[in-house]
Every structure is written in structure tokens, then in C-alpha cells.
Amino acid sequence: MVKKSKKSTGKKKNKTLKSKPSKLSDFLVPGGIKSAHSIIKIAKMCPLVVYIKKGCPYCAKALSILADNGAVPRKISLYGANGQNTQNYLNVYTGRRTVPNIFIGGLSYGGAAEIERAHTNGRLKKILADAHVALTKNNSLFGN
Numbered sequence: 377m378v379k380k381s382k383k384s385t386g387k388k389k390n391k392t393l394k395s396k397p398s399k400l401s402d403f404l405v406p407g408g409i410k411s412a413h414s415i416i417k418i419a420k421m422c423p424l425v426v427y428i429k430k431g432c433p434y435c436a437k438a439l440s441i442l443a444d445n446g447a448v449p450r451k452i453s454l455y456g457a458n459g460q461n462t463q464n465y466l467n468v469y470t471g472r473r474t475v476p477n478i479f480i481g482g483l484s485y486g487g488a489a490e491i492e493r494a495h496t497n498g499r500l501k502k503i504l505a506d507a508h509v510a511l512t513k514n515n516s517l518f519g520n
Contacts (some may be wrong), residue, residue, distance in 0.1 A: 400450070407455040408462030415469050419479040422450040423509045427466060427477040429454050434488040438476040441488075441495045446511035447504050449478075481507025 400421055403414035418425055424442070426449040428435040442449055454462050454475065467473035470484040478485045480503060485491070494500040504511060 404452070405458050407453070408458030408460075409452065409465065412465035412468055415465055415479075416482075418450075418452070419482045419484075422479075423481055423507050424449040424504065425452065425479040426450070427452050427454055427462065427475055429459070429475045432475055434474075435476040438478060438488040438491045441491050441500070442504075445495065445500050445504060446513060447509050448512065480504065480509065 398417065398421070400418065403410050403417050409415065409418065424447055426435070426438065426442070428439070428451055430453060439449070439451070452462075453459075463473040463475070466477050470477060472487065474487060476487050476491075478487060478491060485503075491500065494503055501511065
């Protein structure tokens with residue numbers, strides 16, 4: 377009895393496993409982020425990220441300016457040892473370990489002073505829109 381060989385169709389099956397898409401929670405730990413590499417991953421996942429500390433007046437100022445412009449950032453609160461580690465990671469990538477530390481469109485933008493300057497110069501809304509940050513309508517009583 378002769379066995380018939382199967383003919384090859386010339387098509388190769390792709391057996392590579394597709395990697396599961398990352399979730400933001402994959403990069404976070406209580407009080408900070410898991411690694412220095414997480415900064416880049418988070419910045420690419422979220423168009424507007426602000427690293428903050430509770431009770432920081434500069435953080436409150438930056439968040440207020442962003443809110444006045446209709447932007448709702450992804451806030452990452454830093455505290456404890458993980459917060460200290462995160463600030464060290466931020467220093468490596470941005471040259472600053474201070475908060476707020478703001479990323480717009482995947483890039484380090486600066487802190488409260490830079491946000492305030494862009495707002496005062498009338499450039500902040502354009503910067504946010506260019507980075508595809510979803511802006512909500514401002515419901516201020518004063519129409520600002």
C-alpha cells in the first residue's frame with residue numbers, strides 16, 4: 377500500500393501569538409508606577425497624563441488650568457516609596473522629579489509654570505487639541 381503525500385498549498389500558517397493589549401493598570405502600583413519604562417507606555421496610552429501629589433499647590437493650579445480649558449487628564453497620584461521611585465524615574469526621562477509632571481501627546485510638557493504660560497499665551501487649547509486630548513465644554517459661570 378502506497379501512502380499519498382499531502383500537497384503543500386504554499387500558504388504558511390502564522391503561528392505567532394498576538395500579544396495582549398496592555399491596560400493602564402498593568403503599569404501602576406499603589407503610589408506610583410512599576411518601572412521607568414512605564415512612563416513611556418502610559419504617556420503613549422493616554423493623551424494627557426499628570427503626575428501629582430496630594431496637597432501640592434502647583435498640582436492644584438495646573439489641574440485647575442487644564443479643567444478651565446476643558447481637559448480631563450489621567451492623574452497619577454504619587455506617595456510613599458513607590459512615589460519616590462516614580463519621581464526618580466520621571467527625573468531620568470524628563471530631567472525633573474517635581475510635580476506636577478505633565479505629559480501631553482506622549483511627550484513631557486513640563487509643570488505648572490509651563491501650563492500656565494501656554495494658557496496665558498492662548499496656546500494651551502491648540503496644544504491639547506493637536507495632541508487629541510478630548511476637550512469638554514466649559515460650563516463656567518463667567519464664560520471663561
